[in-house]
Amino acid sequence: MKEGPVHIFNEEALSKNQPIFIVEGEIDAMSIMETGKAEAIGLGSVANINIFMKALYKAKKARKDDFYPTLLIALDNDDAGNRAINKLTTQLNQVGVTNYVVQIARGSKDANEALVKDRAQFTKDIENTLKDPDNRLQGLLDYINRNEEVEAIPTGFSNLDQVLDGGLYEGLYGIGAISSLGKTTFVLQIADYIAQLDRKPVLYFTLEMGTYELMTKSISRITFENAQGEETLAQGTRSLLKGKWKQRYNKAQYANVMQSFKEYGDFYSNVIIHDGSEARPTIYDISKTVNSYVARTGNKPVVIIDYLQILKPTNERGTDKANVTTSVNEMKKIATRYHIPVIVISSFNRLNYNSPVSMEAFKESGDIEYSTDVLIGLQLSGVGQKDFDVNEAKKQTPREVEAVILKNRNGATGDTLHYAYYSMFNKFLDMDSLEEPERQPQEAQTQVDDEGRVFSSTKEYREYLGQE
Template structure:
């Protein structure tokens, strides 16, 4: 019982810290065992419905303090707040509530000699309850599709990649899909991610970047270099190395980057559950902007699992990333390392088997794109600044190769006009 009380306190404390969870989580008053917690939750619901702030001060105005455990008890609830554990705790509350209700149904069935059919229906209704907003019947979907053959198709493209050849294959990053961008080191993975994030932001989306390897400052410097076309070596000391024209363009560049509405979380060794909690908070802070989530990179995400096998852990992480894409109905684009086997082959273009600690990555990902630069291995004869993007898996579209121009000095990616061989 003490453990369950701690869970109830954590759920309420998290709701006091993040008010949107009061409505979004699907929690009901009866989920709580403690009568004090029932009263607190009811006050929180009433305040939220009235569009008033919900904190321990406003909750105290809704009911006699003794019915809420007292002012100190209520104030201390925020110490139990844990956004990363919130979803798991809500599932526990729901599970124990269903067990209590099931026992009530069975006791009632024994005392009143209920028919088997009635018992089954009561248990089925119980199983469906607590899942707020869930509707599995497809009848209304079929009705809405009635006129489909007689209406012109209105295509809704995904989040733009900003690269014409890649767009032909992917039609943008799609909601609820996990895209893996994989390559060996120094191929331009992070610059590719920054390019996608900037174009998504300029197109009106909310890019959320989890930079597990690179610091926030370094990521911002790279984004500034791309936005302003600055050489990254000069960026180390703009005061000394920038020209007068480049200095004059500095503030307009910062203003332009600000328009991309990018968020960066550079905490090291994050778990997917921690990413999900952060993303949920950002998404709910401004729900009008649709999100797209970027992760750099998969192999350094911290596991939260009992498996000892590294391949199993990475496989579980990729599955959790896919579930996050489905939960938020937004694209999740994650970078991934390739194993060293690539270097031992004459043809060093990546293949599926090169995915490092692959586990279920190939199975979970909707799209897998391999990056490759020939001039990294052959500086003498290879075409310079050519970055190949090989779409090797595309669950809902074609596979194929897109080639772009990659300027390492600035981190910029450009389309190529193949008639003139010039960048556009």
């Protein structure tokens, strides 16, 4: 039995710059050391990560600038082990310690079981891991096996899905444009489509707009879709917030708004909005939130960050470009860690207002042009032509907006997609398809009564009315 204060088994191994396996149990650590090939540290429990980090800080302080261990993380193959791996790797990355998540007990529960089962094979696995911690060949085979069953996540825009081979895959997607061109609206429309039609969760990190502002934009768009060309029945965000539609001077308008609230109520919980408009997070805060969500729910979400330039710096003394580069690199790690799409919105400076979008427009955005798998620039139609006036172009209803595919790691680049943007109603229409599919109001389960009470189902609403 373990008695006395908690301690980390063989923590003194941190005093040398060498590869060190990090495992859960003391017996597992001794099993690795018994091969004579490497040192190992036993946490004793996945709950002891903070204690281990204190030991690491102590060793780092003692060795000053001469601290370069390589940590090979091989925790147990279970849910608790996976959650601990996410927590440990995040903290190690923040302090700049080289680390790899490795697999040395394939087909076994842990290192000790693997040693007992086949000592020679286990020793060989240790040697191979030391030579190639990334285990690239096995990783490639695992990656291929995973991708055989991976299906694209449609964006809701037929023209964009066609260019992206069906929709979104694992990777980092960058979408940039000048101010007030509809970047947030475009990405929010994708988020709502994923939440409503694909029934997949979306973690939306908003750093400029508040939660209710985003929600109102979504409902405004639904009122426009349900109006089916009768724009007098649709509501802009401002008219929704003012509540004049509640006066019922136009019964059709009132009915449309109520129907749209009901439809939104059926899927809005799939768009989990994290409001950072006041207390802006760093990219590491976002990474922790994603780690926690996946560990808590087991679901792998689409992640959206709106937007890049106003993330809180990871280093207050670093340059803007250096901080953005750090943030972009961590976004890429989030996408790779969970095999999910991560979408980041980027803003262009005023020098790009009268120029066609290009990779150059992203140059001030750190390494975004290098790290992204797909890079899309939104621009007003006609930009760059003689006598083009950006302000006049913005006044058009609808605005003619183009999405230029500047980079597509796994597909063609250079495509230009065409959209009609109804800014008042927060709606982008795909203009490349032969025709916009006719949209019928959805059969909503959520109910809203005349006083604004929200009921999660028709049954709950009827029970409230005493009809059941």
